[in-house]
Amino acid sequence: MGGEAAVEARGLSKRFGGETAVHSVDLEVAAGEIFGFLGPNGAGKTTTIRMLLGLIRPTTGTASIFGKDIGREFKAAIRHVGAFVEGPAFYPFLSGRRNLRLFGTLSGGASEDRIAEVLEWTGLTAPADKRVSGYSQGMRQRLGIAMALLDEPRLLVLDEPTNGLDPQGTREIRELMVRIRAEENTAILVSSHLLGEMERVCDRVAVIARGRILQQGTLDDIIGDASERVELGVSAEATAQATAFLRERFATEATSTRAGMIEFSRGTLDLGVVNRALIESGLDVHQLTPRRRSLEQAFVTLTGEHSSIR
Amino acid sequence: MSAQTTPGFLVTVGRLVRAEILKLSRYWVVLTGFVAIIVVAIPGAVLSYRGEQAMNVTSASGYEFAFSLMVRSLEFSSTILFVILCILFSIDVANSTIKVILTRPVTRVELLVSKYAVAMLMVLATLALLWTACLGAGAYYYGLGDLRENEYILFGADMMFRNIAIASVFLALAFGAQAALAVTISTYSSTMGGAIIIGLILHSFINALNVLPKTLGFTIGSGEDATLIPYAIVAFTSQLHVPLGRLDDLTAGVPIESWWTPDVQQLVVVCSTASLLFFVLALVRVRNRDFTL
Numbered sequence: 001m002g003g004e005a006a007v008e009a010r011g012l013s014k015r016f017g018g019e020t021a022v023h024s025v026d027l028e029v030a031a032g033e034i035f036g037f038l039g040p041n042g043a044g045k046t047t048t049i050r051m052l053l054g055l056i057r058p059t060t061g062t063a064s065i066f067g068k069d070i071g072r073e074f075k076a077a078i079r080h081v082g083a084f085v086e087g088p089a090f091y092p093f094l095s096g097r098r099n100l101r102l103f104g105t106l107s108g109g110a111s112e113d114r115i116a117e118v119l120e121w122t123g124l125t126a127p128a129d130k131r132v133s134g135y136s137q138g139m140r141q142r143l144g145i146a147m148a149l150l151d152e153p154r155l156l157v158l159d160e161p162t163n164g165l166d167p168q169g170t171r172e173i174r175e176l177m178v179r180i181r182a183e184e185n186t187a188i189l190v191s192s193h194l195l196g197e198m199e200r201v202c203d204r205v206a207v208i209a210r211g212r213i214l215q216q217g218t219l220d221d222i223i224g225d226a227s228e229r230v231e232l233g234v235s236a237e238a239t240a241q242a243t244a245f246l247r248e249r250f251a252t253e254a255t256s257t258r259a260g261m262i263e264f265s266r267g268t269l270d271l272g273v274v275n276r277a278l279i280e281s282g283l284d285v286h287q288l289t290p291r292r293r294s295l296e297q298a299f300v301t302l303t304g305e306h307s308s309i310r
Numbered sequence: 311m312s313a314q315t316t317p318g319f320l321v322t323v324g325r326l327v328r329a330e331i332l333k334l335s336r337y338w339v340v341l342t343g344f345v346a347i348i349v350v351a352i353p354g355a356v357l358s359y360r361g362e363q364a365m366n367v368t369s370a371s372g373y374e375f376a377f378s379l380m381v382r383s384l385e386f387s388s389t390i391l392f393v394i395l396c397i398l399f400s401i402d403v404a405n406s407t408i409k410v411i412l413t414r415p416v417t418r419v420e421l422l423v424s425k426y427a428v429a430m431l432m433v434l435a436t437l438a439l440l441w442t443a444c445l446g447a448g449a450y451y452y453g454l455g456d457l458r459e460n461e462y463i464l465f466g467a468d469m470m471f472r473n474i475a476i477a478s479v480f481l482a483l484a485f486g487a488q489a490a491l492a493v494t495i496s497t498y499s500s501t502m503g504g505a506i507i508i509g510l511i512l513h514s515f516i517n518a519l520n521v522l523p524k525t526l527g528f529t530i531g532s533g534e535d536a537t538l539i540p541y542a543i544v545a546f547t548s549q550l551h552v553p554l555g556r557l558d559d560l561t562a563g564v565p566i567e568s569w570w571t572p573d574v575q576q577l578v579v580v581c582s583t584a585s586l587l588f589f590v591l592a593l594v595r596v597r598n599r600d601f602t603l
Contacts, residue, residue, distance in 0.1 A: 053413050056600035075316045075415040083413040089406035093337055105329040106414040108317065147410065157413075 004067050006031045006155045006187035012051050012061035014044075021047045022211045024061065029189050031066075031154070034181055036202035037191035038299060044211040045191040046086045049159050052189075053083055065155060079107070082153030084161055088144030092133035096124055096143050099132060100150060107151045118146040121176060137164040145173065149180065156180065158190040162197060170194070174201050199295040209303035223298045228266045232278075233287030236260040242283050249277055266290060322416055326424030327431070330398075334428070337401075343394045344439065351383040351440055355447030358382075371457055373470055376441075376448030383440050384481075388488065389513060391436050395492035396509035397502045398425050399596075404502050408601050418596045422497070426589065429489040430482075437478055437485070445474075480577055487581040488516070490588035497592045497599075 007029035014022045022044040029035040039045050050056045052063045054070045054077075063070045068077035090099045097115060104110030119125045122142040132140065141164055148156055158177070162170040174197055180186050192198050198205060199219060206216040215222055234242045236259040243262050246254035254264035271288055278285050317325070334340045358379055399422075402408040411421060448454055456463045457470065492509055499505035 050601070055409055055412055057598075074417060075322075078413060079316060079415040081413060083409075085409050085413065087406070089408075089410050091333055091337070091401075091405060091407060094333070098332075098336070102329050102332050103410055103414065105325050105332065106322075106411060106416055108325065151414075 004031060005029060005064075006033075007035075007052060007063070007065055007189060008067075009048070009052060009063040010061055012048060012063060013059045014047050014051060014056065015059045020211060022051070025208070025211075025213050027052075027206060027213070027216070029155070029187055030204075031187050032181065032185045033203045034177060034188045034190065034201050036198040036205035037189060037208065038193070038195060038198055038205050038295075039191075039208035040193055040303065043208045045208055046159055047211075048208070049083075049085060049157060049189070049191060053081065053085065053157065054078065055085065079151075080154040081157060082148035082151060082155070083157040083159075084144045084148040085157070085159045087160070087163065088140040088147075090132045090140070090143065090147075093131060095129045095131055096135070096139075096146075097128040099143070100147060103147055104150050110150045114150065114152070118149045121149065121179070122146040123172065138166065138169045141165055141169070142173075145176070152184060153186060156186050156188045158188065160192055161190060162192065162194055170197055177201055195296040195299055205295070207299055207302050214302045219295065222302075223295055229291045230264055230266045230269075230271065230274075231257075231287065231289045231291050232262040232264065232285070233289075234260055234262065234278075234283055234285060238283050242278065245278065245281055245283065246274075249281075250274065260286070316415060319420060322420045323424045323427065326411075326416060326421060327427050330424060330428045331431075339397070340394055343390045344435070346390055347383070347387045347436060348439055348443055350386050351379065351443035352447070354382055355379050355443070355451075359447075359451050372445075372448030372452035372454040373457065374448075375452055376444040376454075379447055380440060380444040383444060387436055387440060388485065389510075391432065391485070392488060392492050392509055392513045393506055395429050395432065395489050396496050396499075396505040398429060398493050399496035399592075400499045400502045400505040403500050403601075412601060419593065422493075422589075422592055422596045425493050425496075426490065429493050430486055433482055433485045433489050437481060441474065441478065480574065483581045484577060487584040487588070488513070490585040490592075491516070494588040494592040494595075497595045 005028050007027060009025055009027040012022060012025040012027075013020065025044070025048050027037075027048070037045050037048070047056070051058045051061075052065070052070065054074055057071070065077040066080050070077045090096075091102070094102065097119070100110065100115045100118070104115065116125070119128050122145055124139060124142055124146060127135065127139060132143065135143065141161065145158065145161055148158065156177075162173050165173065177188055177190065178201055181188060190198070190202070202219065204216070204218050205222060207214045207222065232242065232246070232254075239256050239259055239262065243254045243256050246252055246262065246264055250264075250269055252264045252267065252269065254262050257263050271290065275285055275288050278288075355375075358375070402411060412418065445454060454467065454470075456466050491512065495509045495512065496505045499508065
């Protein structure tokens with residue numbers, strides 16, 4: 001990557017008591033890119049982000065933001081950052097606008113124009129003068145993001161920004177990230193366990209599980225590492241027979257995803273040959289579809305986990 | 311882009327204090343506390359006056375009425391103020407707003423110093439409110455001019471108010487030590503309720519043991535006749551300025567001409583040391599705490 005890195009972490013580890021939550025994490029986020037930090041719940045995403053922002057002290061390792069060490073030059077490093085860490089946080093007895101004004105004071109005072117702009121971006125112009133205690137979860141989430149955007153940051157850190165949002169809200173956040181990057185050239189570090197969403201916006205991702213970075217790179221690096229998958233549709237009764245046939249005849253790891261549907265790795269197989277062999281063995285082929293692996297599938301392959309991701 | 315220079319310590323503390331005042335001035339719990347402080351003083355004044363009328367006794371002056379009312383109001387107000395100050399830091403931990411604050415160009419030390427600054431402002435506001443209410447009541451019922459006996463001026467009004475100001479400094483010092491304790495408790499708690507409960511327990515102990523000498527004063531007389539006149543009551547800072555109600559019982563011409571008495575020195579030393587100790591404890595906590603909320 002050329003130029004100054006927005007985030008650079010080297011060997012970040014964190015122990016809580018006898019338990020190591022994060023093991024020697026190396027991360028690099030380039031200026032102006034959208035970087036996805038992916039992992040299931042409890043993988044160590046939020047702990048890593050807290051260390052990057054100085055909210056908790058790393059047991060070992062260093063982190064810097066635009067070349068400034070977060071431990072030694074905290075104020076110089078953090079002044080370029082807008083952060084939304086693990087859920088929104090406000091004073092519920094104040095309105096959304098007053099919360100923005102109040103937290104803006106800490107950085108020297110946000111202009112009313114800027115407050116209006118971030119409220120408009122997050123769709124909160126109408127309820128801005130109502131007390132936050134009356135906001136829905138989605139509105140609070142969006143206000144949290146508005147707060148992170150307030151100081152025109154060069155780096156936006158969003159930790160699970162779509163938690164608690166409906167599909168429409170999730171789509172809006174996704175579009176907002178793309179817009180912010182396009183309009184303000186802001187680097188965005190976004191953590192999520194919603195892989196489908198991340199796949200659509202991220203330039204690069206890092207996959208973390210059980211406190212360790214498993215892989216880091218472009219989506220093509222991660223998804224393209226595995227060969228394409230193939231989906232085979234047969235009658236429900238023939239599922240077991242077809243699965244066994246594929247394993248024996250083509251030595252491929254075929255698995256039944258549900259009655260009548262089988263998935264297998266394509267590898268170097270010629271699908272025409274596979275189709276002919278299935279028919280000649282007396283199986284009715286309803287469907288034989290090559291499918292590129294999704295980020296989610298790549299993730300499951302990498303981590304062996306799937307219970308807490310979508 | 312936002313400002314390119316990193317703000318200095320005082321600038322940041324100033325911003326934090328401003329934000330804190332903006333916040334607290336709209337928090338109903340704090341507003342209720344301050345209303346209670348005033349509400350206690352004003353009906354207290356009416357009841358005291360009516361009580362005096364019923365018993366056929368009167369205060370010797372508006373000052374004495376005000377001082378008497380002040381000491382009763384302070385007892386109650388100090389508890390309210392202590393409770394309010396106990397939530398000063400924990401409100402940000404409980405609402406998780408601490409993570410928003412600490413991801414701004416604000417260091418932990420600056421944040422803590424700003425909390426202490428706000429605590430002291432609240433102490434001064436409380437004293438100002440109480441003096442206003444108590445002296446106002448004294449003026450309303452008895453007047454607050456020069457203190458006279460027959461045609462002689464015993465103490466001029468300017469001297470009375472000067473002494474009130476000096477005594478208020480010592481009161482602020484004593485209350486400041488209590489405020490420092492409250493903020494320190496607040497830094498060790500993750501919930502407002504927890505901070506208040508622990509705060510009330512410690513406040514009761516401190517009052518019972520008189521650890522922080524908010525009632526330190528000067529001693530009049532000696533031996534069995536020795537009487538401690540708390541500063542909280544008198545606002546007189548020298549034995550030369552004894553409340554008129556006590557003059558009849560005293561030997562004239564008490565030979566101490568300075569308010570810098572051993573008791574005052576003890577108050578200054580104890581309260582300053584306690585404040586410093588509490589601040590260091592809070593600093594250790596805040597600097598080393600992992601905010602994992």
